[in-house]
Amino acid sequence: MSCFALVDCNSFYASCERVFVPSLTGRPIVVLSNNDGCVVAQSAEAKALGIGMGKPAFQCRALFKRYNVAVFSSNYTLYGDLSSRVMSTLARFTPNLEVYSIDEAFLDLAGMPRDVVDYSRHIRETVGKWTGIPVSVGIGPTKTLAKVANRTAKKDASHGGVFHFASCPDPDALLERFPVEDVWGIGRRYAAMLARYGVVNARQFRDLPRDWVKRKMTVGGLHTQLELRGLPCLALEEIVQARKSAVSSRSFGRPVVSLEDMREALAMHVSRAVERIRSERLVANGVTVWVQTNTFIEGEPQYANSAFAALPVATAHTGGILKHALPVLAGIFRTGFRYKKIGVMLSGLERQGNRQLSLLEPTPADGGKGDRLMIAMDAINARFGRDTLRLAACGLEQPWKMRQAKRSPRYTTAWDELPTVKAG
DNA sequence: TCTGGGGTCCTAGGACCC
DNA sequence: TCTGGGGTCCTAGGACCC
Numbered sequence: 001m002s003c004f005a006l007v008d009c010n011s012f013y014a015s016c017e018r019v020f021v022p023s024l025t026g027r028p029i030v031v032l033s034n035n036d037g038c039v040v041a042q043s044a045e046a047k048a049l050g051i052g053m054g055k056p057a058f059q060c061r062a063l064f065k066r067y068n069v070a071v072f073s074s075n076y077t078l079y080g081d082l083s084s085r086v087m088s089t090l091a092r093f094t095p096n097l098e099v100y101s102i103d104e105a106f107l108d109l110a111g112m113p114r115d116v117v118d119y120s121r122h123i124r125e126t127v128g129k130w131t132g133i134p135v136s137v138g139i140g141p142t143k144t145l146a147k148v149a150n151r152t153a154k155k156d157a158s159h160g161g162v163f164h165f166a167s168c169p170d171p172d173a174l175l176e177r178f179p180v181e182d183v184w185g186i187g188r189r190y191a192a193m194l195a196r197y198g199v200v201n202a203r204q205f206r207d208l209p210r211d212w213v214k215r216k217m218t219v220g221g222l223h224t225q226l227e228l229r230g231l232p233c234l235a236l237e238e239i240v241q242a243r244k245s246a247v248s249s250r251s252f253g254r255p256v257v258s259l260e261d262m263r264e265a266l267a268m269h270v271s272r273a274v275e276r277i278r279s280e281r282l283v284a285n286g287v288t289v290w291v292q293t294n295t296f297i298e299g300e301p302q303y304a305n306s307a308f309a310a311l312p313v314a315t316a317h318t319g320g321i322l323k324h325a326l327p328v329l330a331g332i333f334r335t336g337f338r339y340k341k342i343g344v345m346l347s348g349l350e351r352q353g354n355r356q357l358s359l360l361e362p363t364p365a366d367g368g369k370g371d372r373l374m375i376a377m378d379a380i381n382a383r384f385g386r387d388t389l390r391l392a393a394c395g396l397e398q399p400w401k402m403r404q405a406k407r408s409p410r411y412t413t414a415w416d417e418l419p420t421v422k423a424g
Numbered sequence: 425t426c427t428g429g430g431g432t433c434c435t436a437g438g439a440c441c442c
Numbered sequence: 443t444c445t446g447g448g449g450t451c452c453t454a455g456g457a458c459c460c
Contacts, residue, residue, distance in 0.1 A: 033429075034428050035427090035429095036428095037427055040429095054427090056426070056427040058425080058427080059426090061426095074428085218433090218435070219434075220433070244431090244432080245431075245432090247431075249428095249429065249430085251427090251428070251429090294427090296426095296427055343429090345430095403426085
């Protein structure tokens with residue numbers, strides 16, 4: 001009998017902000033998206049105010065003020081570090097762990113000699129004690145039901161943060177109270193489609209004819225349905241698969257009009273994306289660039305476009321990729337627009353060393369001058385901080401840089417931002 | 425003034441080939 | 443009048459996730 005536990009951090013980003021600032025206990029906290037645009041995380045106290053996920057920050061100003069909400073720009077360096085602390089704590093409890101996202105992990109508890117609910121309570125307490133991050137645990141015979149159980153654990157405090165689907169005396173009633181759009185794998189579009197057929201809760205969806213589900217929602221939808229019936233279709237994926245693409249994109253802090261600034265921003269995004277694939281020992285075969293104006297401004301001329309260039313040889317060399325990305329940008333850039341956003345995607349990723357050699361271009365050997373330069377650059381940036389060394393093409397002023405007015409210190413990863421403890 | 429960013433998977437349809 | 447059929451590869455678009 002399969003048994004999955006889903007451990008999910010409560011209001012993860014907000015909890016991270018609270019770890020090093022105990023005075024925030026009990027105070028509503030929100031964390032804003034990149035560019036301080038939208039609300040992306042809220043503490044329980046903030047949720048109670050009805051602020052709403054994804055709401056533009058500027059529409060919440062009054063509410064923030066009235067309720068003394070602590071507002072933070074997102075600090076992914078901090079969240080990433082606390083996440084890995086949580087995950088390594090979880091890894092001590094089972095070898096069968098799938099890190100599913102920055103704040104969630106599935107554990108395979110099948111064959112556990114101890115009572116799984118007891119064990120999960122123990123896990124929950126330990127993570128809380130060691131990392132300061134509160135978590136909830138949902139347990140079920142499939143990943144999808146573990147998700148349902150997790151949400152139940154979070155919603156109903158009487159469960160003490162741990163809920164086992166199998167311990168539910170009336171699972172049909174529970175699924176009937178569970179909105180179908182909250183089921184893992186059913187998003188807004190499918191929920192709207194299902195509603196047109198009168199299907200609004202998880203129990204109704206589970207009991208639909210499976211052929212119909214497959215036809216309307218493809219195999220993914222069918223798997224979701226079968227999982228709700230208790231039939232495992234999704235396995236624990238312990239091995240982290242190599243990524244297939246890497247994206248870097250951002251909205252600008254203010255509109256950009258010149259190709260010159262666009263080229264600088266492009267250089268920065270290429271640097272970011274290539275750094276990421278390099279750290280995973282991957283090389284790219286292609287690069288896509290896209291640009292976009294601000295679609296929220298009515299009456300302003302709009303333009304969006306993208307284009308792709310194949311790289312003659314698979315590479316993870318920043319300058320080499322930028323050389324091919326710049327003409328792509330030049331090809332889609334049009335003057336006379338106020339641009340809001342630029343992005344880069346590296347695709348056709350493969351393991352370094354597997355790369356196909358080009359018949360047309362001389363291929364730099366592994367460990368050649370270009371590779372050594374990149375290794376040295378990564379090492380310097382790792383030691384002295386991101387962007388200590390960067391391409392001149394990224395520009396110095398970066399007037400288009402995103403807004404990040406309220407970022408908390410990187411308490412755990414930057415020496416000059418460590419928390420200070422006052423004694424006495 | 426101010427509206428996020430980074431991923432994956434599936435399917436349909438076209439091009440091309442034999 | 444009848445106007446093959448199956449396979450592969452690629453891309454675009456649509457759905458989902460956090």
